[in-house]
Amino acid sequence: MFDTIAAISTPRGEGGIGIVRISGPDSLCILSKIFTPKSGKSIEDLRNFSINYGHIYDGETLVDEVMVSIMKGPNTYTKEDIVEVNCHGGFLITERVLELILKKGARISELGEFTRRAFLNGRIDLTQAESVMDLIHGKTDKSISLSLNQLRGDLREQIGHLKKLLLDVAAHVNVVLDYPEEGIDDPLPLDLVDNLHVVMNTTDALIKSYDKGKMIKEGVKTAIVGKPNVGKSSLLNSILKEERAIVTHIAGTTRDIIEEVINLKGVPLILVDTAGIRKTEDFVENIGVEKSKEMIEKADLVLFVVDGSRELDIEDMEIYNTIDAGKVIGLMNKMDVETKIDVTPLTKIKKWIKISAKENTGIDAMEDEIYRYVVSGQVEDSSEKLVITNVRHKSALEKTKDAVRNIFETIDSGYPMDLIAVDLKEGLDALSEVTGEISNEDLLDHIFSNFCVGK
Known part of the structure; x- marks a missing residue:
């Protein structure tokens, strides 16, 4: 807490600007050893909360043309003196500036140490640090x-x-x-x-x-489940608006978990297309089926897809019996053809959405229902409720x-x-x-x- 730390605060890589941050009691002293302001003023005479144009030197060697921000404690992020060197972005330049600062008396920052100092110095509490x-x-x-x-x-x-x-x-x-x-x-x-x-x-x-x-912060783990050939992969492609999953008329095409993330009205939706659940002698497909069953248990939300053009069968019922009634939305797919299904036996599913993944109809209604499920009654307006x-x-x-x-x-x-x-x-x-x-x-x-x- 009594030494001076430094680190590169911008992502590593090529870019217009790279920022090297210094915090601690020796920040201004270290800056005076490497920075020559264009104004000709000494570091001590530079105004607080000012940005100053000049050059970084390593002895007589020019390192870079920079803009330097000077912020004197205690009214700073860490409540210590802070200096931020805005140099040209790139792997080499930012590393050279950092190495020079370390050579002049700073040490490399540990993970999160700037924010940790802000907490330990009383500027923020732990909830704010985590935020x-x-x-x-x-x-x-x-x-x-x-x-x-x-x-x-x-x-x-x-x-x-x-x-x-x-x-x-x-x-x-x-x-x-x-x-x-x-x-x-x-x-x-x-x-x-x-x-x-x-x-x-x-x-x-x-x-x-x-x-x-937690759902809004980390995403809603949403499993798309159903027996083979009910249109799960077509549904995934329709939501993503791209051909992410292979779609064929052959049952059992999807044999592994396919996962994608979309932004659904401000909520991260982690969509998981699962293998069709059925009894099979195919060793590889069977592994996918077992993964699908595990995903049903782990998911925050289950989209149970049935084929509206076919009657319910034992495979539909076996999947239905594994689903928690509190986290399922029913999707009646293939509404672009004649409807033959009767879902009245599936009593624990309170909401059914009619869709056609092939024709891309009913998708908006489905997304509205998913959003209502996530935000229902508790976080409709995050600006109003804690x-x-x-x-x-x-x-x-x-x-x-x-x-x-x-x-x-x-x-x-x-x-x-x-x-x-x-x-x-x-x-x-x-x-x-x-x-x-x-x-x-x-x-x-x-x-x-x-x-x-x-x-």
Whole structure:
């Protein structure tokens, strides 16, 4: 924390600009050894939050023509002095500038160390630090919106509010336990019981938002399943608008898992075309069938495709019986020909969409239904509702909810108030884990190891 670090912050490769970032107490001193401003001013005289044109030199040797940004702490990303050298992009130039900076006294940054310093120096909490990585890896507008809300501090503010509610309860409990002579009644006042209800309901809502938030952040694993020749591969091609999967009239053409990602109205949809599920003596096809069955279990959503031009048979029913009713949308394909199917026996599928993958009809209706499934009731408007996307946050909130549930049980059972004090501490500690007020080195190492070197 007391040395100066440096790293290339832009992707490696050829480009118009490459940025080498320096942070730490010696940033300006190191810059003064390698940078000559065109203005002729000394580094000390350059204005804070300014961009300065000049040249990088290694002794008398010209290295590059650059623009240098100077940002003096504490009003910076890391709350330290930061220098960013904007040089010409390319493998060699950026590496030469970085090597020169390291030679003059900086050390190479560890993974995520700039953001880690921002956290350790108190500029951001741990939820905001994690949102930086989510923002970098965001695949859609909606996932980026969730990350920006968290980076803005929405979750931190909510956690702070919950902590205040529990601290009000803890203050009363501590007075009862520490000053019995004051004659304060043991039962909690109604307003403090209301505090506990708010904490319980809020944590419960946040926990429930995780599954939807995770889908928006990481994508909805969507398995296209059905017996051979019902049009699964044609459906995949129709959604992707390209010939990604081989389509023939021969049953069993698809023998392995085909996976593609599309952006469905701001939600990453991970489409998986599976092998047709049927009994077969073909060794290779049988491997694909087993993979398809595994995919049904792992998928967030199953698109169950049946052939509308044929009656239901035992193969359809066997697949139907393996599908969870809570995560399936029924697709009646081949609606461009005479309809012969009767789906009334498939009672656990509440929604059927009629499509023709061959004629590309009904696809929009199907996509609308998939979108409704993903965002139903919880994250329709990510700018209005707080959604958690991190399993670490979910785990900590579950601890808080359990602690509050224990407090209610203690009150209802008439047990001593000492037990309430213990559960209150556990609930408060769990909330502090979310924001990083309570954390350990191993946890921080794990979180920041997922960052790139220059962030």
